[in-house]
Amino acid sequence: MPAANPFHGPNAGYLIELYERYLADPSAVDAQTRAFFAEWTPPPDDPDVAALVAATAQPTLDATRIVGAARLIRYIRELGHTAARIDPLGSPPPSDPGLEMVNHGVTKADLAQLAAEIVRGPISRAVANAADGVEQLRQVYSGSIGYETDHIQNFEEREWIRRMAESRFFFDNFDTERQRELLDRLSEVEGFERFLHKTLPGQKRFSIEGTDMAVPVIDAIIRNAAAAGTREVVIGMAHRGRLNVLAHILGKPYSSILSEFHTPDYSKDTYTGWTGDVKYHLGARKAYRESGVIEMPITMAPNPSHLEFVNPVIVGRARAAQEKRTRPGYPQRDEKESLAILVHGDAAFPGQGIVAETLNLSRLKGYHIGGAIHVILNNQIGFTTDYHDSRSTHYASDLARGFEIPIVHVNADEPEACIAAARMAWAYREKFQKDFLIDLVGYRRWGHNEGDEPEFTQPRMYEKIRNHPTVREIWARELERRGVITSNEAQRIFDEVQNRLQQAFDTVRERQRLSTTTPPVASKSSDKPKPRPSVYAKPLTPQRLIELNEALLDRPDEFTPHPKLERMLQRRRQAIHDPAGIEWAHAEALAFAAILADGTPIRLSGQDSERGTFSQRHLVLHDVMSGERFVPLHHLPQARAAFAVYNSPLSEAAVLAFEYGYSTHAPGTMVLWEAQFGDFANGAQVIIDQFIVSGRAKWGQDPALVLLLPHGYEGQGPEHSSGRLERFLQLAATDNIRVANCTTAAQYYHLLRYQAASLSGYPRPLVVLTPKSLLRNPRANSSLSDLSDETFQPVLTLGSAAPNPAEVARLVLCSGKVAVDLMASGELERAGGSVDLLRVELLYPFPEEELAALLARYTNLHEVIWMQEEPQNMGAWSYIAPRLRALLPADMPLHYVGRGESASPAEGLHSQHSIEQNRIIRTAVQGVSVIV
Template identity: 35%
Template structure:
């Protein structure tokens, strides 16, 4: 075994950093480190190669000196404890996400071993001692062990739990580490930004409450318990537009879809209310719960003044099928319009049960870096209600998290308490920044709850009585954030009353206006892209269409495709296959394979860059 193997990369980096600091400012080091490096310099100066610091290893001379001293039992106790503190820091990075405050309604599971200092050979007597290892956590200089622990708790174990140590790319890990060290992994928000977030939360909460009172008993797949998704999406679009994104394609299932349509895509409340009345559509082509499947396309201006095209993909089913559509649409836009993966952002919103349980999730995720399918990174947001349909998460999956699919693509994951909306915004901004930098997927696990049953007619207490006893007493995210901002002096009770009252008046006015709508109108998805393909009426859709193609040109295409280059050598089986095809063409015969080839060939010869499903 390599005699330096006990020194992992973190230890070695610290030793090198401290030695460079010693060379420049020797008196700035802790006495134990200064004394150690003085001894190292003395040995190097007086004994040279005899000191045993060889160039045949990747470890630097100071690291080798430390390893040799350790092997001989000559490392001072203070330096030995530095390594123990480094091991503690590394444990927070790798396992801190297991000990967070990310669950808004109940205690988390207990994991062993914990991050107690005794598990790392440290004691309470060490809490007041200063350690240079503090700089590895983003602190400016040496700090006491207690200060280091408090700092690590804030970064790794508060409302955000971060998984990133499974990522093999060193540059990506370093980027993440530096990003979360800023402001101890908390956002820096000014008063205007906080009020803006509160307004989006108010829209989300008030809209759900209004539907609940006006359309009693109707299923609406409410977002209640996960309303922070709305400010999250708003911030994701704003941040991404600043980073160069011109168009967003979003896919999601039923839960929260109406809230997203109104409060992100700007669909009028009166349209939603009218659809709840069950009125017919002007286009007589629908049946069933149409409002949960419709798409939408809009151009919006973000809070920062950037114009962005946003698209909500029509939902083909109620779970994960839409993810493949989102990726396909984004890739087509990159290939045919933007020529730049940074210009189009795919967002997929998952349920916790669906992302952990459906095979298509893996099928789509593993295409992330494939040349023919990649889209420059997708932001995945899991609206995690902890019970999927009715099942406790511990009975629903074998993995610790529903987002463990992220480890397949070495993508970072942030688990966030959905009640802490500022932490949610922070995580979303990280997702935008990481995706823009590395073109990889990012997963945000938005840990909340579902206030009612799967749909509002279900009774969740039948299967989860204890959990729903807690949920029934739990305040919504708007109330939590409102109280926080009032304590900070950013909003007053009068301001809140005005905000809630004015939005209620808007909803009332739109509710009354919805009564005047005779038939509902369909918002066309990506209308600009489909303008050359008008929607046909039923009586004309089946009219005969001339699909004939000139026979002489068809034969020319067939011969061209079936003729191998004369200057190349091919295996006999391939040569015979192509010879037989030429004979078929000569005898005016076709098989299915050649027929399909000719479908593509005729389309391409007419300038149609599209493939047809057989």
């Protein structure tokens, strides 16, 4: 503490505050400061300090009351939300004892006396404000908005929210024009729901009524985002209010929505598997334009009934919209490119774990989007479940507290407060690039759906709702009181909305009438599979591959990687020339380099994907001296596109959904997600089932996401053996995905390049059962010529080592790593040419033509074996058996060799595994006794 006058310059305010604390309670400051103030004499020429000393010297002032007043103000600011009137149905808030004056040792009279006695100086201003403004503070913090900020660690953020709230900054500029616009919008929102309720009674629509203000709130966020230069908005929401948002935010015509209640258009090519989806799952896209604003697209993504699982999909789409991927290195990102708005249900927000996973992504470098704005449509009930049965927290939003997200609770029947919350949400996101949450507390006018009777389980709540006016009616009365509209104007506006809806409905009915009298047109579609387009990438010459290899091994002179790792990587300089010298990860790096050289961006994420779970990849190197990172693919001279690789959080569902969303929004980018072990994909099964494999059939989307799933029986127990191949094959239909189980590094190289080449004309998700032991197994290695002279082969033979087909009596077919186990066992050599092996590398689409051509070569075949590592009720057997049978002569025996049926994928002991694995290989070659 300096000896000179401290009450000078920028430190003056801070030191005065310290002196106040010292005078009130010397123990409230540190020992050094106490010692200074004990010997210090305030300068007589400083009026603030003089007033402070004089005021505190007055015998009528009680330091206890001063401290109590300050503490009361702090409690109001921090706990005022507990007393906020946020329930439109009028239930009393819980409040908190800390909000009562008596619990702080002060009364209104005390505050008034303190204000009168202290006339100058910092302390006088604070207490005077308390005396004059405690009730105003209560109105701010315990009115129709409740602010939660005490969980935010950053002082600047807390102070900003406090300043904006207490100044009522976001209530300004709500002029009569805006007030009228709000009435118009609420008339559209309510009118739409009332028309559907009257015209289509009992049909599901998941009405927004009770949280009608959600539409104007989203309107306000979008309007502010557009004015600030945001170039795209992506919205994710579940069922409730979706039709209303589609109509009034996305501009979907009333006639289109009404027609979907009767005759949705599913007229698509039948081979593509188009099935469509229910109306309240569908998405839409609109070009937003307002005065002076460049056209801004708004997209609402489709999503299934797993309500919150669309959240990370939307965040992934927003990230894809923000990134420019045309230059080498990590993609350049501009957060103004997109805004994500996520609309949640109050029961689903705390109830579905995907929400927590998504919130955890919000500040991670590979997933950060500069903040999403969350809106909870709080019905105060989930289906039939009361809130106290569906969550362990007071508020539905409490989960967000752990991620330091500001939370504003707002009464959905208070339009101006709702708009102010929306404006604050945007402004906070714009300033701090962080998430913001609006808890829009309303109610649900009807049941969970319109055919449901809510009074069976919540009779008292629905007695209130039955007699409760709508927010449109409340707002219309308020505008009439203010003299903004006349008594008849509100009804006229509402009637005009009803007329527009009736006209749209009449148009739909006329179309239906004409469709029943017009003969149907014969379908031009065919159920027969169309030929797959040839999208193989142009082969690279050996010299080109060598150049890429050298570039991948180049390092800055000052960069010092781990010596053991550097020796391993530098071996690739010679390995590319050696026969079968290219390992799996080496081939992958060359494939990535070739894809980037072709101008296709790549994004790879997953748990430990930078290094690779099995220490095989090492796409990111670390300097052993400085810890700095170096990514060779960022410094590739041949690269013409960005490359991004990220270690993901320990999450499968949210991360896979994020990458799915990214791939749908960036169709020209090769996006890969890698599971740490293949079985970890079961943690993301909802994303696989409801989005990846069915999104094309339901919503017409064309993702090309790659799933890398380490698979193969190595004796590591049930959880780390199987990538659950059977699940993907069961989900495969109408050319919706690709499923591969490769056995060589070259095949993997060609498959990746094929996938990248297909992005522009034949995109499909690709599931690759990647190996573990094959990563370094010499029998899975490839030569330079395998990469330069070949393309991907759906079925692999033994090549030059294959026996004469005319002498083969037993043909073994299999897929993946078990084939290499068989080749390494020596059993084929001992069979003396009577047994041959075919490796099915592409399982779906089923390589029917390739297999048929190969099977025709075996003129003296006696039996066919399908061999697999997995139990009989798992793996490829159930999928492959009927397809193989269709290709074989009717009298040709088809046998299964593998593990017996089991509830668990694999043995728990390595010794048991070895015994079973050897039995499978031996039986496949030497003979079986059961014909399937």
